Amino acid sequence: MHHPPAGRRSAHSAVALPEQPFFASAPQRAALARERLFVEGQRPTGLVAEPIIQSWQRCLVAHRQPGEKLAFDPVTASRRHGALQRGRPLLEAARPALERLQATLARTGVRSFLCDGEGLVVHSSPVPVDTEPVLGLASRLGVNLGEDAVGTTAPGLVLRTGQAVTVTREEHFFDLCGRLSCAAAPIRDRQGRLAGVLDLSTEGRAFTFDAAALVGLYASSIEDALLAEPDGDTLVLHFQADPRLLGTPLQALAGIDAQGRVAWANRAARSLLGTDDLQERPVAEVFGHELAVLMATAGTRGPQPLQLANGLGVWLRARLQMAPGARSDDGEGRRTPAPTLAPPAAEASTRAVAPEPAPSAAADAASTLAEHDHRLVLQALARNGGNVSRAARELGVSRGLLYRRLAAARGRPGESSGA
Structure with a gap:
């Protein structure tokens, strides 16, 4: 192996190259790699990572030189x-x-x-x-x-x-x-x-x-x-193999649209599901359960056990995320967040785990996100004696939004506002 004569330093830095054929430290290896490529024209395979070498070579092909001055000028x-x-x-x-x-x-x-x-x-x-x-x-x-x-x-x-x-x-x-x-x-x-x-x-x-x-x-x-920015009514699934990871940066996240298709999934979700090819696939094909079953878990107390279509067992929390219109003002200029149906992560991790929803409960669950959303509104109104203001505060939305949701429900066949 070639090594430079005593006292020689690389053209780039003050790192001295030792009088020995092997270089123990990363700076020494990088200095030798620069010597090999920039001075001797030899490819320094093995001395630095391959992406580094390829980048150096692209710079040389572009007729750039290491000693050039850089201005770091902003664009126009x-x-x-x-x-x-x-x-x-x-x-x-x-x-x-x-x-x-x-x-x-x-x-x-x-x-x-x-x-x-x-x-x-x-x-x-x-x-x-x-x-x-x-x-x-x-x-x-x-x-x-x-x-x-x-x-x-x-x-x-x-x-x-x-x-x-x-x-x-x-x-x-x-x-x-x-x-x-x-x-x-x-x-x-x-x-x-x-x-x-x-x-x-x-x-x-x-x-x-x-x-x-x-x-x-x-x-x-x-x-x-x-990924989780609101974009239409979405069922957001939080899941992981260990329920203690729910609510942390290590949790898997996936969004299911109103047609029951996967709208998006984060890296952890793609890893657990074993594929990057997820967008617009039917939820039952990916998660092993129909949309109604997954919606039935929204608002339940604590994470739920779930077996994915690939056989992996995970723990799931689900929440219904309203369309951007849910982030309306409350009539006094204040912005109101969309409701979060699942309990906080710390609370969920300490509660007793609820059993998997029974098939009969899944069959009774609403078949679309819009219907499920309407049922949540009606349940909140019932808990608050029909008082729209109190129901809106409980859900974390404006009164105007509740009135609009109820009005929209009246226009759907077979729906009654119940208000």
Whole structure:
């Protein structure tokens, strides 16, 4: 094996290459890999990860050089404005997780970035520009972190491959990025397309924790929130092999539309169901039960046992998510959330597990989400003596919404408002 002469350093960094044929540390291996490819023109197979090598090669084919200066200039104002408008659903879904992440990272010196599906920065945590000049440039809204713009980085590789990745110091293509370490993970939409990239980066220091695990956890949380955004009446299924995982970022989530088809499923759900081919498949084919059986579990006390079509036993909580119109104001300018029928995760995990619904109960269950929704309204009215205001407060919706739902029910054949 070739090794450089004594005292020689790689063109990219100050990492000295030892006088021995084997390199124990990752920085030494990365420095040798750069020496092999950029100086000697040899492919450094085995010294760094294959995606890194392929990215370096793409940069070279594009006639880029490691010593080039990078400006990290934002895109044009019009393109930035368009990106922020298109990315609004992503930002809204991500905001709670980003706030928690910023608090988690507060004393670590690690910064967080959120890019859209094109690699443009749409959110970043505060960066002290005087001590972290490169991240200060990269963190500006509208900066393109794609491979074509800034070479080999974790966000750029996620955009290129769709897979989570970590890129440390000398593994970056450009010399200017040699003080950075970054870990990034993808965020996908309901159609499985790349909606965004979450990145954790640090400048001048190494990660002191498993950044890949943390960024993956928060990316999954953002993806779940994005998937679960209301879009028509939907039965949302929360399930896992262990009921204690319900209500955590590790829970499986799937949305069932009013026609009884799978509208979307998160990564955990796809893993438990054993396939990525889920969209628009009949719920009975995927979950092994008809829509009426699953709807009968909505609002029950505690998680329910369920056997999936593939034979796997899981624990299930279900809730009916109303269409976006449910998020109306209460007549006084306040926004009201859609009702959540399932108990909180902590409460559900400690309650006694209810038995699986009997076939007779499933047969009596409403056959559509709209009918089930109407029954819930009528039950709330009955519990509150017909008082619409109290029923609305119990369900967490406005009085106007209840009146509209009751009026709509009167227009359906065979329906009576019961009010």
